[in-house]
Structures are given as structure tokens and as C-alpha cells.
Amino acid sequence: MNSALQAVLTILIGLGGCISYFYLSNLLLDKVICRPTGPNAGRNINRANLIRPWLFLFPAIFALGVYLAYPVFETLRLSLTDRVPGGGYRWAGLSNYTQMFNEPKFWEAMRNNMLWLIVVPAASTAFGLLAAQLTDRIRWGGIAKSLIFMPMAISFVGAAVIWKLIYDARPIDQAQIGVLNAIYIALGGDSPQNWLTIPFWNNFFLMMVLVWIQTGFAMVILSAALRGIPEETVEAAIVDGANPFQIFFRIKVPQIRTTILVVWTTITIIVLKVFDIVYAMTNGQWETQVLANYMFDKLFRANDWGIGSASAMIIMLLVSPILVWNVRNARKEMR
């Protein structure tokens, strides 16, 4: 219970600190530094308006700088150095990278990550689109949507447990308690399979977990986009005699193309960072390694900060096209 007390105290100190920082710094600006009265009132008001945004922004900029911007550069630096026993660092050039590129486990992680990048966003978006289109047409669609959306609230670890039960295998002479094996045996399979240990295919059994979680996200966003389509276009197509499939693929999908792209890239980023599912279900064994888990392995099991940082930089490199694209879109919107 000591920690609970500490938590309450932190909330109070954190919130109190924030509030008093904002309040007092504004007070200081208005009443002491730039008083909006006296001979220089006009100049002081202008000056206060110049300073105030930065007072509002300072805590956020500070936190963003320390917790996100600085680590990018520090990780880059660490990936180019080696830790010397007994403390201190030594410039290592690209040796961490070359060492990593020579590891088969790294290329296994790369290959699997590419598979994840293709399968998960595609499958989630496709299922999401299907669910969005279908649920929008029926009266109980709202309930259906929230049930398909529900896995979103479940942690990756929780999902890993849920799906491990599905993939569970028992010896042939016992009743199967994993659904997949029960179906497999019922359909005439000869012996229960350990699905998570079958190289290559086990990747897809892991991906299934993320698809299951992300479909709801895709569905919610695409369903809003589908509802935003002007009705006239659909009506015109019906008048012209289009069938429901033509309406969907020729009229609706082209109009929500940008939203599909946004959903796709969002899921892509989640995929690149996927860690918990692999860590909890196979821990990268049986050729299921992915980059994020490879990195965690290097950092905290092999204790090799150089290669760990190098693999983190690879993840950053893979994310950066999306980063640039997002920033450009945001700037276009601002104009």
C-alpha cells in the first residue's frame, strides 16, 4: 500500500506542480516582468504576448525533447560505439552494424518483419472494411461493431494468453482443449500439431493475434469514412444499374482511398513496434523473431547496447518514410 500512497502523492505533486507552474509563471509575466500599465504599457503587452506561448509550451517541449528527440540522437551515437568494460564508451564506427548484418537471427527478424508488414495491415484493413460495410447496413450493427472492436481494449499479453489456449496441443490420446487442434482432428488430421513450433507458418499464427486486435480499429475508422461518402454518388450508381459489389468496389472504395491509406500506415507503425505478442508467445524461438524482440534480446539478455541500438535504428529507418509522409500531410493541411 506504500506504493499507492506514493502514487496519490505523485498525482498531487505532479498536478499541483503543473498548475502552479502555469499559474505562477503567467502571474509573474503579467504582474512583474511586463506590467501592462505605466508609460511602457503597449510595449509590455506585446512583449508578454511574445513570451507567453513559450511559457505554455515549455513543459511539453522539455518532456518531448528529453523523452523522444534526444533518444533518437543518443541511440544513433550508441549504435556507433562499444561499451568498454568498467564504464565508458569507445568509438566503434559501423562495426556494430556489420556484426549485426552477419547474424542469421537478424535476417530472420527482418524477413519476419517484412511478412508482418505485408500480412497484418492488409488483413486488418480488409477485414475492417468488410465489417464496416456489412455492419452499416443492419440494425444491430452498433452492437456488432463494439464486439468486433472489443479486442482493442485487451493487452497484447492478454491476447497472447487467449490465443495460446486456441493453439494448445495435447497428446493424441487425450481430448484436445485447443480449438484449432480440435477442429484439425475432427476434420481428419492424424495427430495434434504444435502450431507455434512449425517454422514459417507459426509466423502467421502470431500475426493472427494482431489482426484480431487491429481489425476493430480499421473498422471504426473506415465505417466513419463510408458514412461520409456523398449519397448522390451511390444513388447515381444504383440508377445506372450497378450491383452492390460494383457500388462497393467502384464507387465507395475509391472515395475512401486516403482513409484506407491512413489506416494502413497506422497499423504498419504498430506492426513495426510489435513486441509483446512475440515475447509472450514464442520469444522468437522456432524462427519467429521480429526486430523489436531481437532488440530487446540484445539489450537486456545479451547486454549488448551497441547492437541493440543498431537494431533500434533499423526500426527507426523503416518508420521514417511514414514519418516524412505524415509530416508533409500535416503541413499541407496547415496551409
Next chain:
Amino acid sequence: MDNIAGTKSSLTWAVHLSVALLVALWLFPTVGLFVSSFRTADQIATNGWWKALFPSEQNLTLRTDSPETQVQQGALYVIEGNLFAVDGRPVDEATVSAWGTSSRDIAAYEPGDVAEVDDGATLTVDDAGNYRMEGPAEFTGRRGERVFVVATTPPELTFENYRNLLFSGRNTDGMVNAFFSTMTVTIPATVIPILIAAFAAYALAWMDFKGRALLIALVVGLLVVPLQLALIPLLKLHLAIGIGKGYLGVWLAHTGFGLPMAIYLLRNYMAGLPRDIIENARVDGATEFQIFTKIILPLSFPALASFAIFQFLWTWNDLLVAKVFLIDATGQTTVMTAQIVDLLGTRGGNWEILATAAFVSIAVPLFVFFAMQKYLVRGLLAGSVK
């Protein structure tokens, strides 16, 4: 929408059917875990959870009462009782369909048949499990006779797993401790970023200053920076400035990682508030601080709620940040997600423990999800649709 032109789609039933199928498919995994958490270890091992709601046929190995309980009736020694009885009282309404006295042929006899045991003793079992064993000589030995039974038992769900996991005195699996750790991590990590982000978002939405566009672009860029990059540098920093591993470190980390999303969501929302309100307030002489606290903050409640739910779900479900910044060698501060991963390693086959532990950790986010779904959806839409 397809009914507009007066053509009622003939595919309606197909739509209903496919949605029902899709929902069933998506719900099935979670229901499996949920049902399993209410079954005993034996039940889980005996058959799939989907059979838990129906009577199941099981092969059981039971024993008659020990010879101590025999009574003498005339020339016969008799042991009577019910095979399913525990401590002398009948437990469930199982139905025997066949039984036997040898493990080689467990279904040798129908209920009501009389079987020769040995030394002239006979045994009979009826379909409710009542048996009568009688013999000319006194029964000896410490334990009763083994009886193999093929029985249909009614479905039975129990709270036993939850009681063991949460309330039993020897709480070996530490879920309660982990539950409070998770709470301790989550609440400050949700509350603190909101305030910081709200001020920044207001400045970015409604204040004019040089470099505003650049800052917004920076926030959008930081939205996608993988937090993997931040692990080592920040752990190094925390160790160097004396925060070390602990709650303070994990709160700060979650605050930092949550900020881009918070600022982005809140700025988009605030920028959409009507300009008139803010300019009128300025004309009336309100300071920026007053405008923010008296007008913007209350009006932004939906966006604040959206972000709060996101951050709550994310911090509650997080494993990586907690593993790196919080959990030290003593393991005192382990969170539920980490605890479950440990259980997966040490108790991989004990589904009754795993399922219950997982469900304890899932229950709170699920409740929040269903209670606040409206805000969650709104936040998602504001965060993604361009």
C-alpha cells in the same frame, strides 16, 4: 443506403448471417478464456471449454468407502454409499452409463449389473452412482475398492480460481500485488500528461508566434518515433540522475511517450472550437490564462476524455516500458502484464491459473472500453482521419 432507389437488397439475410459469423469469430477467443477461468483444472484438461456448457461424458476412477465403514448384515459384510460422494455427502448429479472394476475394461457392466469382485464378494452400482458391495468375509485393507465409471456429469462452473488467485492467504502468484502496481503506474501516467499537453495544445492552436508550424510538424513527426529508440538512452539517463528503476521513472517515461498523441489530439480539437468565443473573450479583457482555464478546458472535455482513455488503455496494457523502467531485480513492483508473461513461462500448462490471471488484467480495460466507447471512437477518428 442501397434501399434509396427503392430496390430492397435481396442480400439482407446474407448480410445478417455474415455479420453474425464475423462477430462470433471475433468473440470466440475471448469467451474461451472467460469460460476457462470458471472451470477447475480437471475440467479444463478433460475437454474443450466449448463443451463446458453442456453435460459431458467423462471416464472417472473412483473408490468405494474404506473397509472401516463396513457393517455386518446377517452373514454378510456390506459397504454402501455413493461413488461421487465427497466426505460422505453427494456432490453432483452425475449419471453412470457404464462401469467396471478393471482398468482394462472400464465399461464392462451396465448400471444395476452385479460384478464379482473377489473372494465371493460382489459389487453393484446403479446409474446414480450408489453402490453396494457385499461379501461373506470381512473386507480388509486401508482403502476402498477401485471402480471405473463412465459418467455424464452436468456442466459446473466455479469461482474457485478467482478465490485462489485473489483471496487465498498464500497468494503465491502475486496477482494482487501486481494489480496494485499496475494501478499505481496507470493513474499518474494518465493524469499528468493531460495537463501539460492541454496547455501546449492551446498555444499551438490559438496563439500566434514564430515557429508554430515547425513545432506542430515536430509533434506529428514524434508521433511515430518508435519508443524502442528511447529505451537505452532514457534508462541510462534515469540511472545517471538517480531516478533509477521505479515508479517515478515509469511515470515520466509514459508522460513523455504519451505527449505527442495528447498534443496532436487536443490541438486538432481546440483548433476546431469557434473563433468567436475566444476573440470575444479577448476583447472583453480576459487574459490568455483565463481563456484557457475558463473557456477552452471545459469545452475540450470530449477530447480530454478521449486521450485519457487511450493513455489509460495503453499504460494499463503496456509491458515493454514497465519491464525497462520499472521492474527491478526484487520483482516487488511487477505489473500484471509482466506477471502473466512469467506465469506463461512457469505455469504454461495450468490454464486455470493463466486464464484467471489474464482475465483479472483484462477486466478493467474492458469495463472502461464499454463504458467510454463513445469517447474512444471519437478520439480515434480525430487522430486518424485526414
